[in-house]
Amino acid sequence: MAARCVDVRERDVEAFEAALAPVIDKAHRLATAMLHDPAAAEDAVQEASIKAWRKLDHLHEGAELGPWFLGIVANECRTTLRSRWRRSVGPLGSDDAVAPGRTGDVERSRDMLDALAALRHKDRLVIALHYWLDMPVEEVAAVVGASPAATKARLYRAVERLRARLGEGRP
Amino acid sequence: MIRDDELLRARIHEALDGVQRPAPGLLRRCVAAAEHSSRAPRLRTVAIAAALAAVAAAVVVLTLLQHSLSHGTPGPVQSPTPAPQQVLYTVDAGNDVVALDAQSMRVLWRRSAGGAAPAAVTATGLLKLSADERTLWVLPISDPRGGTALRAFDARTGTPGVTIALSGGAVYSTFAVDPRSGDIAAVGQDGTRILVSLVDPRRAQVLSTTATRQLPPRAPLGSDLALDAVFTADGSRLYYSYGFANADRSGVDWADVSGAQLQPCRAQAAGAACAPGVGVGLALAGTTVVASDTGNPAQLVTLGPDGAVRRRVATGLVGDAEGGVVVSRDGTTATVLGACPNGGGVVRVDLAGGTAQPVATPVSGAAAAPETPCGVRATLLADGGIAVSRLDTGFAGANSPGTVAVVDATGRILRQATLPAGVVDLAATP
Numbered sequence: 001m002a003a004r005c006v007d008v009r010e011r012d013v014e015a016f017e018a019a020l021a022p023v024i025d026k027a028h029r030l031a032t033a034m035l036h037d038p039a040a041a042e043d044a045v046q047e048a049s050i051k052a053w054r055k056l057d058h059l060h061e062g063a064e065l066g067p068w069f070l071g072i073v074a075n076e077c078r079t080t081l082r083s084r085w086r087r088s089v090g091p092l093g094s095d096d097a098v099a100p101g102r103t104g105d106v107e108r109s110r111d112m113l114d115a116l117a118a119l120r121h122k123d124r125l126v127i128a129l130h131y132w133l134d135m136p137v138e139e140v141a142a143v144v145g146a147s148p149a150a151t152k153a154r155l156y157r158a159v160e161r162l163r164a165r166l167g168e169g170r171p
Numbered sequence: 172m173i174r175d176d177e178l179l180r181a182r183i184h185e186a187l188d189g190v191q192r193p194a195p196g197l198l199r200r201c202v203a204a205a206e207h208s209s210r211a212p213r214l215r216t217v218a219i220a221a222a223l224a225a226v227a228a229a230v231v232v233l234t235l236l237q238h239s240l241s242h243g244t245p246g247p248v249q250s251p252t253p254a255p256q257q258v259l260y261t262v263d264a265g266n267d268v269v270a271l272d273a274q275s276m277r278v279l280w281r282r283s284a285g286g287a288a289p290a291a292v293t294a295t296g297l298l299k300l301s302a303d304e305r306t307l308w309v310l311p312i313s314d315p316r317g318g319t320a321l322r323a324f325d326a327r328t329g330t331p332g333v334t335i336a337l338s339g340g341a342v343y344s345t346f347a348v349d350p351r352s353g354d355i356a357a358v359g360q361d362g363t364r365i366l367v368s369l370v371d372p373r374r375a376q377v378l379s380t381t382a383t384r385q386l387p388p389r390a391p392l393g394s395d396l397a398l399d400a401v402f403t404a405d406g407s408r409l410y411y412s413y414g415f416a417n418a419d420r421s422g423v424d425w426a427d428v429s430g431a432q433l434q435p436c437r438a439q440a441a442g443a444a445c446a447p448g449v450g451v452g453l454a455l456a457g458t459t460v461v462a463s464d465t466g467n468p469a470q471l472v473t474l475g476p477d478g479a480v481r482r483r484v485a486t487g488l489v490g491d492a493e494g495g496v497v498v499s500r501d502g503t504t505a506t507v508l509g510a511c512p513n514g515g516g517v518v519r520v521d522l523a524g525g526t527a528q529p530v531a532t533p534v535s536g537a538a539a540a541p542e543t544p545c546g547v548r549a550t551l552l553a554d555g556g557i558a559v560s561r562l563d564t565g566f567a568g569a570n571s572p573g574t575v576a577v578v579d580a581t582g583r584i585l586r587q588a589t590l591p592a593g594v595v596d597l598a599a600t601p
Contacts, residue, residue: 013202013205013206016202016205017198017202020198020201020202021198024197024198024201028194028197029187029191032187032190032191032192033187033190036190037190037334038190038191038192038194038285038286039266039283039284039285039286039311039320039322039334040331040334041194042194042197042200042283042285042286043282043283043331045194045197045201046197046200046201046204046282046283049201049202049204049205050204050205050208052205053205053206053208054205054208108182108185108186109185109186109189110186112182112183112185112186113186113187113190116183116186127183128187131176131179131180131183131184132183132184132187134180159179162179
């Protein structure tokens with residue numbers, strides 16, 4: 001793995017592809033969770049790939065590409081949502097965002113998507129990483145660049161805010 | 172109530188599972204984009220140097236011009252008029268949008284407009300430039316019958332722009348951009364009706380959705396789709412074609428546009444088109460509709476604004492198949508393409524005289540040979556040639572490579588580009 005990291009940092013395209021392959025699906029799922037728009041999610045991952053490729057020098061020797069790349073994807077999603085030109089009516093709150101299903105399921109999913117969309121970026125990010133990508137707190141910490149303890153606290157607060165958005169308190 | 176973490180996890184999965192879509196080929200696109208971008212710094216350096224040189228040259232030219240003007244004599248220097256780069260845009264069944272240099276066929280940029288199409292798709296008008304050529308509009312395919320949203324890209328850089336969700340319950344398979352207002356009309360169907368949605372792209376809003384034709388009840392739709400759409404130059408009327416599997420439904424319809432209101436044409440028979448049987452290829456020459464038909468022998472048909480047939484011209488192409496039509500900028504000639512499975516070929520039709528001149532002879536009784544131009548979707552190039560998407564099976568598949576060919580005025584294929592998926596539509600800057 002260390003040799004591969006060296007290859008990646010030396011801008012070897014094949015090594016970059018090999019390093020990206022295990023994380024690309026996670027990256028796309030993360031972007032979908034952040035944007036609620038599959039097409040925009042693909043764009044965000046593609047943009048993140050370009051930025052990662054250009055910033056390979058920033059990747060510390062021996063460091064794993066995965067968490068670093070997911071961090072870039074998260075930043076790209078924030079940029080996408082902030083972009084003034086991107087006034088999308090599709091993602092984050094669109095009626096078309098939820099696949100058809102039973103009415104109750106759809107309403108419940110809609111409530112959850114609305115609640116997630118209303119969260120701040122950093123709250124939505126830790127929730128997406130932990131609850132949607134099923135990453136343990138230590139790995140979430142590596143993506144957000146914080147200590148595991150701080151990440152755990154952030155996750156706790158994010159869940160509280162999500163519960164509040166859903167109109168649910170702690171039992 | 173969410174009582175524990177696992178329940179919360181399950182609910183989040185349930186909600187986001189409904190949004191997540193597969194993204195086949197994403198890794199390949201990401202690596203290709205990254206590799207392509209590595210050339211950018213060098214290009215940027217060259218661009219900066221070129222810009223500085225251009226500024227210096229401009230200062231010299233302006234000084235000389237000012238000098239000559241102040242002396243009332245013609246200036247010794249004429250401003251050069253470099254030929255602008257013509258850009259060819261494609262969208263393929265993988266929903267990748269690619270910008271190519273029409274001269275070199277070099278890829279200028281490549282973007283994903285969505286996941287790959289779920290099945291082989293019919294080539295329809297899914298890619299259009301805005302009148303100012305700054306925005307490229309794409310209708311990504313999310314269903315074998317079309318898509319449900321319009322996506323904008325910066326035509327120069329490929330930067331993704333607005334996504335506009337179209338009205339629920341319908342699938343749209345073509346659209347047109349009003350050259351005057353910039354509004355967009357998307358044409359689709361909901362199983363029983365043909366629908367036209369008018370969209371204001373500046374506000375990213377659907378202004379109205381109008382059912383313009385009731386399709387025959389309880390009959391399967393087959394492979395019928397809205398195939399292409401075009402506005403008149405003043406934006407007052409939208410023409411669109413629908414077909415191609417069921418002759419009783421195929422044809423051209425139109426609707427007069429006033430603000431967000433549409434006044435559809437009235438057909439003579441219920442469920443039929445206002446101009447039946449024509450319109451797989453659809454273009455305008457001024458106010459005259461120019462359309463290819465699906466009959467045998469193949470004909471090019473022109474219609475007046477009242478929908479009445481003005482002229483039928485036998486093209487000599489093999490009939491019973493869809494074929495593309497492109498009209499020259501001066502509106503005097505139409506170039507008609509033969510479908511690839513039916514032998515292909517190219518015919519040029521003098522619209523005023525009603526005569527057809529074969530440019531590339533179709534292959535008799537067989538599929539088009541590699542050197543024979545063929546296809547459904549085509550676009551005009553600056554030098555009078557055309558670019559065509561070649562679909563050997565007549566359909567575009569996400570897993571079958573696609574070919575874009577540049578064909579000159581004599582019917583010769585000058586150059587080709589191979590793309591990872593079948594090309595559904597293409598457009599070019601003038």
